[in-house]
Amino acid sequence: MTVRTEPPDVAPLRRPAVVRAVLLFGGLVLVALLVAASVGLGVRSVSLSDIIAALAGQQETVAQAAVVARVPRTVLAILVGAALAVSGMAMQAVTRNPLADPGIFGVSSGAALAVVIGISFFGLSSPWSTMGLAVLGSACAAVFVYTVGSLGRGGATPLKLALAGAATTAALESLVSALLLPRVEAMQIFRFWQIGGVGGATWDRIALVAPVIGIAAVIVVLTAPGMNSLALGDDVATALGERVARTRAFAAIGAVILCGAATSVAGPIAFVGLVVPHLGRLLIGTDHRWLLPLSALLGAALLLAADVVGRLVARPEEVEVGVVTALIGAPFFIWIVRRQRVRQL
Known part of the structure; x- marks a missing residue:
């Protein structure tokens, strides 16, 4: 039995330069609007005057102090969202797998397990050691999932990689729980990673x-023309x-560093690297030289929006x-799987 997959319909490789420029500008505007929402909305509502005063360096009121506290959280959401989106885009290009995502492929879980091992057995908890371990x-x-997904007939097919990633993620998360349960101190240090968030920025x-x-993003940018060639087949x-x-x-190196660095400060946040590249391809096409900056903007926008929604839906929590x-x-992952039209012969 063999499994064949067909790539989903995507926008053409080339779009008019004016359209691309408009889409990138629209992405910048969207991020700017969400930055304003992230700074101004939350458990405590603040006025425009409070925002302006806080950004000018004043902290005379509780509202102004709240704005000041939200600024690093907003900046971190931009960095993490952009990093995860670009990482997912690079993984999809490298593996030619539309289901590739740092969370689905077990890359985020691998980062989490490495940090838990460092904390539990070696007492490593400094920011540098955490990021290096991640x-x-x-x-x-990533290497393990790709190796397992490449076994058997047909090599590394999208379906086999997705299954290998899902199984690896489940196994790694079980190991994380097994290491943390008998170690209360390690669990206290690590617990913010269990869900993933930017509140501790x-x-x-x-x-x-x-x-x-930034360095990892530059690496991926330099390979963008080559990704267009990879899309045509080796x-x-x-x-x-x-x-x-x-x-x-x-x-792949750039994608792994982006994922590891983002996970080291925000915990494992899934699906950003899956959703954003698909949305970017539908909007701007499959030219990675343009898809990369748009994915970074959309990833930042998605995480900013998710953070704002998370603050508002359960106030005061x-x-x-x-x-x-x-x-x-x-739901988006399920939709993509259905669009792959997997056929068993």
């Missing part, structure tokens, strides 16, 4: 993770002069962004 765990999980953490995300890409192995390796993105992403 990136290492992400890389190991600080400027120190942002200063630590922002350069790493044989065609090689005939066009593309170094397939090098392009795939660098894109909050719903973490990981829960909101799961509610959005799970």
